[in-house]
Amino acid sequence: MIRERPIVARCKSNPILTKEDVPYAVTTVHNAGVIKHQGRYIALFRSHLRTGRSVIGMAESLDGFSFKVHPEPFLVPADRGLFAEYEEYGVEDLRISPIDNRFLLTYSAYSRHGVRIALARTVDFKTVERLALITPADLRNVVIFPKTFGGRYVRLDRPHSEISPWSIWISYSPDLVHWGDSRVIMKPAQYHWDEMKIGPG
Template sequence: MTAGAVQFPLGPFTPFERNPILTPRGETWESGSVYNPTAVVVGDRVALLYRAHADDIVSHVGLAWSDDGFCFERESEPVLSPSEDYDRFGCEDPRVSQVGDTFYLTYTGWDRDTALLCLATSQDLRNWTKHGPLFPDFDTFQPQGHGQVGPWSKAGGILPQAVDGRYLMFFGEGSIWAATSEDLIHWTPLTADDQPPVMAPRPGTFSDFLVEVGPAPLITDNGLILLIHNAAIKNADGSVRYTAGQILVHPDRPTEILAELTRPWIEPTTYEDTHGLVSNVTFVEGLVWFRDRWFAYYGQSDSTLGVATHRPGERHSELQG
């Protein structure tokens, strides 16, 4: 297997023994929770864009840098903050893809009534231009619904390689959908929200309640598309448990699943994974190849930030997930 090879399934991943790698600090904009990170390799460093907020739960996106993928130095001020009506109470849950010299960041704009998937672009990860909501009339919770009438969209992972001259995005919380674009700014869903999604919740499985897009998708060694997704079950008492799975799709037929994991590849195990603002959550939004291994970055119970790694060819005495 060559360095950076992508196979399905990708893994197994081993959580870092010194998690969490980032925690809340001070009395600042990140004093309450630090979680749900995305990542990109810039030069010989890992850049981490993460969600953080104080006790007011108004989220901002922060930026941190690492030389080894584990130890991060944070910049003091957020790089993306609420400024528009659609995100006035939060810029949440970033995912980043780099195409050429431009970084494309999807995030959730939250106005305390509606969550809308938004897009911002940057040349340096610090200065961002907002392009507004991508699917202002789309409800990604269809077909199962979620007790609310009106638009709702979260979670967008952009494949950085063009497929037949168009770019592909998987998006959605509740169910997972696909969209295409010629310019990476304007996106068109491949199906309407009254038609079947790419992936809906699976009754009786670890994705019984909902599925949600994870990090940006990857092209496997045999030319297929690997998408890591988050998944949740809802318990009788109303609490949830978030884990993560993987699906495989064909680039020519991105609305059809070729294969999927039947068990999660990461799930809550540690104290931080099982205790927090929303307990029992491992929520993956960042995945990069750095030096000799894969790094998967995830939120721990909406409170702290962890990482798990997979080194191709390394033997494991016990598979994770």
């Protein structure tokens, strides 16, 4: 007799992070990017303040199950310059990519102009440097590969337009700022649970 083993087992103490764990006033906690750094797990999660504006919070854990949230958000909408215009409504859904002794951070920048993907970096999860806005409006879920291929950076993303289904695309860049050679690499499957849209992460 063949015994099946589950591929994924849910943690019995779920949810491991809720809005009650956050020491500042928020209404939600979700969509965390997690990475292990210097022996501890770092979770960068999306929350909404009571004003409705979104921020990125940070929590740390030694075992990956019990997290302690930092007293202040890790990333808040910019208050000056170009980023301020495109982060007017908030910053959301951060992804983490370790590459070249640093961590690249991609996140959704929300404003009256729509949603764009912003790129930032950190080396210590204490300070963050914003680098560039790397997409036009209505692209989401950008994930950068943790290595270069043929001297170029590679990313996956999901354009979000009025035409569906929404698929996963691949793009290339020599410098992380200018991207091109874009094409579809995966499409939703018709008549399945994901027939409307899929994303890379």
